[in-house]
Amino acid sequence: MDVVIDMVIGAWETQNKRVTKLLEKLSDEQLMAETAPGRNRGIYLIGHLAAVSDGMLPIMNWGERKYPQYEKLFVKLPDRAEALPSIAEVRAFWRATYETVAAHISKMKKEDWFTRHMLVSPEDFAKEPHRNKLNILVNRANHHSYHLGQLAYLDPRKEE
Amino acid sequence: MDVVIDMVIGAWETQNKRVTKLLEKLSDEQLMAETAPGRNRGIYLIGHLAAVSDGMLPIMNWGERKYPQYEKLFVKLPDRAEALPSIAEVRAFWRATYETVAAHISKMKKEDWFTRHMLVSPEDFAKEPHRNKLNILVNRANHHSYHLGQLAYLDPRKEE
Numbered sequence: 001m002d003v004v005i006d007m008v009i010g011a012w013e014t015q016n017k018r019v020t021k022l023l024e025k026l027s028d029e030q031l032m033a034e035t036a037p038g039r040n041r042g043i044y045l046i047g048h049l050a051a052v053s054d055g056m057l058p059i060m061n062w063g064e065r066k067y068p069q070y071e072k073l074f075v076k077l078p079d080r081a082e083a084l085p086s087i088a089e090v091r092a093f094w095r096a097t098y099e100t101v102a103a104h105i106s107k108m109k110k111e112d113w114f115t116r117h118m119l120v121s122p123e124d125f126a127k128e129p130h131r132n133k134l135n136i137l138v139n140r141a142n143h144h145s146y147h148l149g150q151l152a153y154l155d156p157r158k159e160e
Numbered sequence: 161m162d163v164v165i166d167m168v169i170g171a172w173e174t175q176n177k178r179v180t181k182l183l184e185k186l187s188d189e190q191l192m193a194e195t196a197p198g199r200n201r202g203i204y205l206i207g208h209l210a211a212v213s214d215g216m217l218p219i220m221n222w223g224e225r226k227y228p229q230y231e232k233l234f235v236k237l238p239d240r241a242e243a244l245p246s247i248a249e250v251r252a253f254w255r256a257t258y259e260t261v262a263a264h265i266s267k268m269k270k271e272d273w274f275t276r277h278m279l280v281s282p283e284d285f286a287k288e289p290h291r292n293k294l295n296i297l298v299n300r301a302n303h304h305s306y307h308l309g310q311l312a313y314l315d316p317r318k319e320e
Contacts, residue, residue, distance in 0.1 A: 003274070004164045007290045011298050036196035036313045114163070130167045138171050138298070145302040149309035153196045 015144035028087045035150045042154045044079035047090045053097040062104045175304035188247045195310045200239045202314045207234035207250045213257040222264045
C-alpha cells in the first residue's frame with residue numbers, strides 16, 4: 001500500500017512543483033494578464049489554486065482554512081468581480097498554502113489516507129470507501145493540472 | 161488495494177468523460193479554432209490526447225499502437241507542421257482509443273497494476289516499484305486534465 005500512497009503524493013507534488021516553477025519564471029506583469037482573451041487572469045488562477053489547497057485543510061481534517069477571506073475572492077467569485085490582493089500577496093499565499101499542505105502530508109500515517117474525508121458522512125463512506133483522503137489528493141492534483149494547462153499560456157515560449 | 165485501483169481508474173475515467181462530453185458539445189468549427197491566440201488548435205489537442213492514449217498500449221504491454229501514423233502528427237510534431245486528418249477522423253480516433261483503453265483496463269487483474277510498465281527496465285523497477293502500470297494511469301489522467309483546461313477555452317460559455 002505504501003507504494004500507492006507514494007505514487008499519489010508524488011503526482012500531487014509534481015503538479016505543485018510545476019505551478020511553483022512557472023510562478024518563478026513568470027513576471028508580475030505576465031501574471032496580471034489573461035490566460036486567453038476574456039478568460040481568467042494568471043493572478044486569479046494562482047489564487048484559485050492556493051485557495052483550493054487551503055480548503056483541503058478542513059476537508060482532510062487538518063484544521064481550519066488559514067485564509068478564509070480568500071475563499072470568496074478566488075473560489076466563490078469569478079475573476080474581476082472584486083479587487084484582488086497584490087501579486088506579491090498572491091505569490092506569498094501560494095507558497096504558504098503549498099508549505100502548509102506539504103507539512104500535513106508529511107505527518108500522515110499510512111492508514112490515515114484511507115479514512116473518510118470530511119465532505120462525506122460516515123454512513124456514505126461505509127458504502128463508498130473510495131471517498132477517502134487519498135482520493136482528495138488524486139482529485140486536487142488533476143485540478144491543479146487543469147489550470148496549469150491554462151497558466152502555461154502566460155509563458156510566451158511554452159507551447160505544450 | 162481494490163479501493164485504490166478503483167480510485168485511480170475512476171480519476172482516469174472522469175477525465176476521459178470530460179473530454180468526450182466537451183467533444184460532443186463543440187462544433188467542428190469550434191474544434192478547428194486555436195485554444196488561445198497562437199496556441200494549439202482543438203483538433204490538434206484532441207488528436208494529441210488520443211495519440212497519447214494509443215501510446216499506452218505498448219507502455220502497458222497491451223499490444224502495439226493501433227494508429228502509429230498519428231504519433232508523428234499529434235505527438236512528435238507541433239500543430240500546423242503538417243496537414244491533419246479531418247475533424248471527423250480525429251473525433252473517431254478519440255472514440256476508438258478511448259474504447260480500446262477502457263476494454264484493456266476492464267481486463268486487468270488487481271496484481272497486474274503493480275507490475276512494471278514497459279518504459280522501465282526490470283532492474284530499475286526493482287529499485288523503483290512505483291514505476292508500475294497504475295502510475296501510468298495516474299500520470300495520464302493528469303495529462304488529460306492539463307489539456308482539458310486548454311480545450312475548455314473553445315467553449316464560449318465555459319469559464320472555469
